[in-house]
Amino acid sequence: MNAVTPSGFRDVLAEEARAREVITRAVADLFAERGYAPIETPTLEVMDVVRAGGRMPASPFKFFDSHDDLLAMRPDVTLQIARMCATRLADEPGPLRFRYTQRVFREAEADNQAQARELTQCGVECIGPTGPAADAEIVALFVEALTLAGAGTFVLGLATVGVLRALLERSGASEPWKAAVLDAYHDSDFVALDRLCAAGAPGAVLAADGDAAPDPGCVAPAYAAAIGRLARIRGAHDAIDEVRALAAPLGCIADLDDFQATYDRLADAGLAERILVDFSVVSSFNYYTGIVFEAYAPAVGSPLGSGGRYDRTLGAYGPDRPAAGFAFYLEQAMAAAATAGAEGVARPLRIAVPKGSLNGEAIACLEEAGLDVTGLASPGRSLVISNPGVDYIIVRPSDAPVFVALGAADCGICGKDSLLEVGADVVELVDLRFGGCRFVVAEAAGTTAAIEERYRKLGAMRVATKYPSITRSHFARRGTQVEIVYLHGNVELAPMVGLADRIVDITATGTTLAENNLEIVDEVLASTARFFANGCALRTDDRIVGLARTLAACAPAHTYAPIAGASNPA
Ligand SMILES: Nc1ncnc2c1ncn2[C@@H]1O[C@H](COP(=O)(O)OP(=O)(O)OP(=O)(O)O)[C@@H](O)[C@H]1O
Ligand SMILES: O=P(O)(O)OC[C@H]1O[C@H](OP(=O)(O)OP(=O)(O)O)[C@H](O)[C@@H]1O
Numbered sequence: 001m002n003a004v005t006p007s008g009f010r011d012v013l014a015e016e017a018r019a020r021e022v023i024t025r026a027v028a029d030l031f032a033e034r035g036y037a038p039i040e041t042p043t044l045e046v047m048d049v050v051r052a053g054g055r056m057p058a059s060p061f062k063f064f065d066s067h068d069d070l071l072a073m074r075p076d077v078t079l080q081i082a083r084m085c086a087t088r089l090a091d092e093p094g095p096l097r098f099r100y101t102q103r104v105f106r107e108a109e110a111d112n113q114a115q116a117r118e119l120t121q122c123g124v125e126c127i128g129p130t131g132p133a134a135d136a137e138i139v140a141l142f143v144e145a146l147t148l149a150g151a152g153t154f155v156l157g158l159a160t161v162g163v164l165r166a167l168l169e170r171s172g173a174s175e176p177w178k179a180a181v182l183d184a185y186h187d188s189d190f191v192a193l194d195r196l197c198a199a200g201a202p203g204a205v206l207a208a209d210g211d212a213a214p215d216p217g218c219v220a221p222a223y224a225a226a227i228g229r230l231a232r233i234r235g236a237h238d239a240i241d242e243v244r245a246l247a248a249p250l251g252c253i254a255d256l257d258d259f260q261a262t263y264d265r266l267a268d269a270g271l272a273e274r275i276l277v278d279f280s281v282v283s284s285f286n287y288y289t290g291i292v293f294e295a296y297a298p299a300v301g302s303p304l305g306s307g308g309r310y311d312r313t314l315g316a317y318g319p320d321r322p323a324a325g326f327a328f329y330l331e332q333a334m335a336a337a338a339t340a341g342a343e344g345v346a347r348p349l350r351i352a353v354p355k356g357s358l359n360g361e362a363i364a365c366l367e368e369a370g371l372d373v374t375g376l377a378s379p380g381r382s383l384v385i386s387n388p389g390v391d392y393i394i395v396r397p398s399d400a401p402v403f404v405a406l407g408a409a410d411c412g413i414c415g416k417d418s419l420l421e422v423g424a425d426v427v428e429l430v431d432l433r434f435g436g437c438r439f440v441v442a443e444a445a446g447t448t449a450a451i452e453e454r455y456r457k458l459g460a461m462r463v464a465t466k467y468p469s470i471t472r473s474h475f476a477r478r479g480t481q482v483e484i485v486y487l488h489g490n491v492e493l494a495p496m497v498g499l500a501d502r503i504v505d506i507t508a509t510g511t512t513l514a515e516n517n518l519e520i521v522d523e524v525l526a527s528t529a530r531f532f533a534n535g536c537a538l539r540t541d542d543r544i545v546g547l548a549r550t551l552a553a554c555a556p557a558h559t560y561a562p563i564a565g566a567s568n569p570a
Pocket of ligand 1: 398418506508
């Protein structure tokens with residue numbers, strides 16, 4: 001027997017357990033002092049109940065019990081409290097204020113990403129009160145709790161979902177376009193958002209990666225432009241003024257007055273220094289109804305915690321009541337505490353630079369953007385090149401998203417294909433317009449009829465590829481059942497030697513396909529190189545926004561040209 005803990009789960013030894021106890025006690029005392037009563041929820045929840053809440057944070061562990069009920073280990077506590085308040089406590093007049101310290105469980109996050117699958121959430125929910133005073137109470141308590149936990153000089157990203165919702169509602173856009181915009185906001189994909197919003201400009205070509213671009217319908221150009229612009233508005237009080245100037249002429253002020261009043265209260269409480277008004281923070285759009293916030297520490301790669309107003313969630317379980325709350329991860333707060341104190345020390349900006357075919361143009365872009373790239377083109381066997389103010393981390397392109405998502409690099413460059421394949425949680429900032437290539441489905445010339453007949457008989461097709469995730473999504477969109485054969489290279493061999501019916505691979509000049517007598521039967525996507533960043537680094541390090549702006553200004557001059565044959569050029 002190998003006496004190990006399951007992947008993503010761990011023991012907490014005494015020294016750390018004591019430190020956790022000190023923090024959780026102090027935080028619980030703070031919450032209690034503010035009138036929040038303790039509450040505990042079950043470890044397991046009926047899956048339908050979790051789904052009904054409209055928000056599924058990551059993928060929960062699921063199993064059937066002996067009653068054939070599909071159960072989920074709680075991925076989040078808020079939904080459980082919403083269920084409890086809307087059912088068993090429905091007759092309590094309120095306001096109801098609850099606090100908790102509980103473990104949450106998430107299955108999928110561990111996939112090759114060394115992510116914890118069990119985390120400790122410390123949080124509160126406040127059911128009943130609404131308006132700026134209630135919102136400011138929650139946000140201020142979040143800041144106070146994180147400060148008490150020792151999280152140091154974290155940044156609080158603050159926004160409200162009302163303006164975006166109003167812009168979408170009044171835009172006249174088609175439902176698929178609106179859904180694609182929300183996906184782009186949720187995925188922090190500014191490149192996709194810009195593409196979608198360019199649809200509002202007369203004569204603009206709409207394009208997207210992967211999926212066919214949705215028809216925008218009758219979206220008014222001014223609304224499309226405002227929806228794209230909103231995601232890039234960030235700052236202090238001036239950011240609220242900018243949103244007002246953008247949304248007022250379109251009649252989409254929505255809850256901005258309340259948001260401003262909340263901000264002013266927080267500023268009066270001395271919290272302005274911490275707050276970054278940032279309208280790209282909007283997340284879980286179906287769930288949050290007003291203010292949303294998230295905390296970021298400079299040296300911690302993922303948010304410390306988050307919260308917001310969810311006035312329609314209790315209604316999924318019983319009588320509706322307004323509510324707001326937050327939770328922070330104890331483990332993340334402790335990670336931030338471990339690096340607190342070093343914030344004042346100027347850190348080099350860490351950029352993941354792809355080796356291989358994207359390397360030369362990536363270096364040229366960085367140089368064009370004014371960075372010192374000395375030694376980067378010929379690093380020898382060195383994997384990190386340190387120049388004044390910047391560390392270049394030399395990675396395989398397909399690894400770049402992982403380095404950035406896990407906070408080992410602040411930002412990076414790789415192909416859109418690598419971002420799609422890895423599916424990492426990063427903010428996609430700029431299409432650099434080089435490294436253009438197409439992903440296609442190909443087969444040996446003259447084999448279509450035989451492949452189709454085999455598919456009719458077997459009900460599945462064998463496809464070889466270096467890109468299993470892109471391949472799986474493509475065939476799922478087409479409704480074709482596939483068995484994927486994962487290869488590391490020379491994928492074109494597979495149909496030639498009978499290993500697979502078809503391949504999904506990159507083509508650029510078409511030489512490799514032609515020389516091996518393969519024919520293209522479908523387009524999958526078109527890709528170009530992207531500049532992207534870790535979401536926490538982006539909100540705690542202004543150099544990234546500056547670099548993104550310069551790279552975006554340089555990008556149109558690059559060698560980007562429509563990619564022959566691609567139906568959806570990226
Ligand atoms: N003709 C092409 N063939 C392969 N990749 C291309 C081509 N044109 C552009 N690219 C881009 O370059 C990236 C791959 O670069 P390269 O071939 O150097 O790395 P790789 O060794 O295939 O990748 P990895 O080592 O990360 O698996 C692709 O992800 C794509 O974005
Ligand atoms: O259309 P072309 O210009 O011929 O380019 C396409 C080839 O380039 C890539 O291979 P790569 O050289 O990266 O090697 P790999 O087969 O090991 O992935 C791709 O996988 C194709 O094989």
